Amino acid sequence: MEAQSSAMPRVLFVDDEPGVTAAFRTLLRRAPYEVLTANSARDALGMLAEAPVDVVISDMDMPDMSGSEFLARVRAEHPKTARVVLSGRARLEDTIQAINDAAVFRFLTKPCQAGELTRTINDAIAAKRSRRTSTPPSTEADDTFQRAIETLWVATQPIVSVRERRVVAYEALVRTREPSLPHGGAIIELAERLGRVREIERHIHRAAARVATELPDGTQLLVNLHPSALDDPELVAEDSPFASLSSRVAFEITERARLKPEGPAWDAIRTLRQRGHRIAVDDLGAGYAGLTSLVTLQPDIVKLDMELIRNVDTSPTRSKLVSSLVALSRQLDVRVIAEGVESAAECQHLLTLGCDWMQGYYFARPAAPFPPVTWPTELAA
Numbered sequence: 001m002e003a004q005s006s007a008m009p010r011v012l013f014v015d016d017e018p019g020v021t022a023a024f025r026t027l028l029r030r031a032p033y034e035v036l037t038a039n040s041a042r043d044a045l046g047m048l049a050e051a052p053v054d055v056v057i058s059d060m061d062m063p064d065m066s067g068s069e070f071l072a073r074v075r076a077e078h079p080k081t082a083r084v085v086l087s088g089r090a091r092l093e094d095t096i097q098a099i100n101d102a103a104v105f106r107f108l109t110k111p112c113q114a115g116e117l118t119r120t121i122n123d124a125i126a127a128k129r130s131r132r133t134s135t136p137p138s139t140e141a142d143d144t145f146q147r148a149i150e151t152l153w154v155a156t157q158p159i160v161s162v163r164e165r166r167v168v169a170y171e172a173l174v175r176t177r178e179p180s181l182p183h184g185g186a187i188i189e190l191a192e193r194l195g196r197v198r199e200i201e202r203h204i205h206r207a208a209a210r211v212a213t214e215l216p217d218g219t220q221l222l223v224n225l226h227p228s229a230l231d232d233p234e235l236v237a238e239d240s241p242f243a244s245l246s247s248r249v250a251f252e253i254t255e256r257a258r259l260k261p262e263g264p265a266w267d268a269i270r271t272l273r274q275r276g277h278r279i280a281v282d283d284l285g286a287g288y289a290g291l292t293s294l295v296t297l298q299p300d301i302v303k304l305d306m307e308l309i310r311n312v313d314t315s316p317t318r319s320k321l322v323s324s325l326v327a328l329s330r331q332l333d334v335r336v337i338a339e340g341v342e343s344a345a346e347c348q349h350l351l352t353l354g355c356d357w358m359q360g361y362y363f364a365r366p367a368a369p370f371p372p373v374t375w376p377t378e379l380a381a
Contacts, residue, residue, distance in 0.1 A: 009125050010051070012036040014044045014058040014070065024057075027114055033121065041065035041073075048078050055124045057108075060087035071102035082124035086112060087317075099305070106307060109315055144180055145194055148187055151177035152200075154207045155366040158373050159222070159337055159359045162347060165375055168357060169220040169250070172208040173366045188226065201229045209241035211369050212248045222280060222301075224252045230265035236272065246276030253281055253297060269297070283339075284325060302329055306340025306360070313349035323353045330354065347376055 011033045013024045021037035028035050036053065038044035042064050044056070056074055060067035071083045083102055088110035105124050108116065156170040174184040181187045191200040205223070212221040223242075229235055235242075242249050251272060269279060280301035304322060312318045322338070329336045338350050341360030350358060364371045 008032060008034050009054040009121075010034045010036060011055045011057065011121055012038065012044060012047060012053045014038045014041060014056065014062070014067075016040060016059065016062045020059075027117070031118060031121075041067075041070035044070065045073060045077075048074065048081065052078070053081050054128060055082045055084060055105075055121055057084040057086050057121075060085060068102055071104060075102050080128065082128055084108060084120060084124060086110060086117075099308075104307070106310075107315065107317060109317060141190060141194055144178060145190055145196060145200075148176040148178040148181050148190070149200065149203055152187075152203055152207060153177075154204070154211050154369070156211065156221070156369045156371065157359060157366040158364045158371065159357060160363050160373055161356055162351060162358055162376065163356050167216065167219055167370075167373060169222055170215070170370060171222045171252075171359065171366075172204075172211060172224070174204050174207075175366075197226055197228050198232055201226055201232065202234060205229075205235070206241045209245060209249075212242070212245045214369060215248055216370060220248055220250050220278070222250050222252050224282065227253075227265065230268040236268050242277070243275075250278035250280055250301065252303070253279065253299075280337075298332075299334060301335045301337060303337045303339050303359075304355075309338050309340045309346060309350070309360070310342070311346070312353075313343075313345040319349065319353065322350070322355065326354045344376055344378070 009032070011028070013021050013035070014037075015021050015024075016039055018039055021039060025035050025037060036047060038047055041058075041062055044058070047053070048056070056071070058067045058070055062070070065073075067085060067087065071085070074081055074083055082105045084106050085104050086108040105127065106120050108120060153175050155173045155175050157173060158167045159169040159171060160166065161168050174187055176187055181190060187200065188197070191197045208221065208223045212223075215221055225235075234240060237243070253269075273279060278300040279297060280303060281297055281299045282303050283305040284302040302325075304325060308318055308322055308325075310318075312322055326336050335357065336355050337357045337359055338355050339359050341347055341350065341358045341362045343362060346360075347358060347362055350356075363373050363375075
């Protein structure tokens with residue numbers, strides 16, 4: 001049961017040190033939240049079972065259960081609760097588990113400023129409310145979906161080589177002029193609810209193929225594939241919208257569902273590769289796209305999840321994890337793209353970690369094909 005939107009948001013802090021949880025209560029005493037605390041993962045799970053909580057913020061190092069294990073339990077048992085890590089130290093294995101198994105909303109490091117903490121809580125609550133309100137009532141859903149199809153279009157966002165100062169690719173991002181579906185995720189969620197994913201994916205693919213025919217020279221278009229699209233015969237048919245665009249289109253495998261190691265989906269991936277399409281893993285470090293995907297999919301490209309990139313220049317944990325993933329990908333001859341770059345500091349730090357290909361608002365926001373790029377003016381050699 002989910003708390004009503006009119007109720008005061010409930011935030012649960014979990015840390016095995018009572019002094020730390022007491023400090024959180026004091027820090028947020030004037031904030032518009034109901035603040036709860038627990039000093040063990042077991043106690044926190046009991047509290048979650050009794051009443052819904054909007055955001056859980058957990059330390060990683062606890063005696064009865066690691067923070068990553070605890071947050072993975074929260075994800076499984078209370079999927080609508082946003083999950084945040086706040087830790088003074090975290091082992092690489094714990095961090096990867098928190099990303100892959102718990103799908104944490106954000107990482108914070110101790111000591112954490114009050115402003116950063118409240119912004120994170122507010123962002124998590126806003127994201128939760130957006131998911132809850134983005135899907136219209138079922139009586140209107142079919143009409144809304146039809147309007148979305150009729151006004152569907154594809155935006156693009158550049159992927160750049162910073163050192164070479166050139167655009168190497170664009171990501172295709174679905175959009176619609178239906179106001180109740182403000183972003184691609186909302187469109188796909190509605191399609192999933194109505195059982196019409198294949199229908200919307202086919203419309204997206206046709207629109208993306210049209211964009212691919214107009215690409216600037218020397219660039220590719222990265223197209224996201226919903227896992228169910230890999231079961232669609234049209235994707236690999238001889239008259240597929242992408243049939244003549246193998247050198248211009250790469251496919252991103254999204255994290256929405258796990259792929260079984262055999263079956264039609266893998267047959268489709270092999271066929272796409274044989275035709276010359278490159279395969280990318282989207283959101284490496286989140287959800288399905290864990291380290292095992294580097295082994296099972298053997299992609300040509302990996303895209304680092306934007307939650308790993310945010311504040312990478314000031315977060316030692318993020319920096320170490322990104323550095324490890326970049327080094328591993330280089331050893332496997334896999335190209336790395338950092339998603340969600342939003343500042344000069346993030347850009348510069350990623351260069352020092354060996355990551356040159358980037359995507360994010362710092363360079364260009366998604367727009368009608370093909371938006372111009374703002375290049376950094378001051379970067380260290």
